[in-house]
Amino acid sequence: MAVFCSSCGNSMNDQARFCSACGAPIAGAGVGPTPIFTPAARLIRPRAGRQIAGVCQGLSNAYGWDVTWVRVITVLVSIFGGGAGVVAYVVFWVVMPEEPLALPSGTYVPPAS
Numbered sequence: 001m002a003v004f005c006s007s008c009g010n011s012m013n014d015q016a017r018f019c020s021a022c023g024a025p026i027a028g029a030g031v032g033p034t035p036i037f038t039p040a041a042r043l044i045r046p047r048a049g050r051q052i053a054g055v056c057q058g059l060s061n062a063y064g065w066d067v068t069w070v071r072v073i074t075v076l077v078s079i080f081g082g083g084a085g086v087v088a089y090v091v092f093w094v095v096m097p098e099e100p101l102a103l104p105s106g107t108y109v110p111p112a113s
């Protein structure tokens with residue numbers, strides 16, 4: 001499969017990292033390191049299934065971990081790790097965006113009957 005330069009349109013083989021005609025880097029072709037650890041989902045704090053702030057649930061959703069083990073390890077690290085688990089939890093709480101509401105706030109949802 002050929003790739004095309006985004007700046008001059010020259011076609012190259014897909015191993016090329018730079019355009020042979022103008023020298024522009026080829027987008028997506030060996031530019032930057034290949035991600036090793038790609039989350040299956042975005043790292044967000046879900047509204048469903050949370051216990052405190054949704055940090056453990058969000059991590060387990062994103063990486064496919066069992067939420068029970070995430071919580072157990074968090075609690076153990078909090079107790080035996082000199083508070084490292086608590087610090088990590090608070091950091092995740094601050095940096096992880098909360099899952100957006102499905103509906104704009106204030107939207108009236110009639111009860112199902």
Ligand SMILES: [Zn+2]
Binds near residue numbers: 005007008009019021
């Ligand atoms: Zn080019």
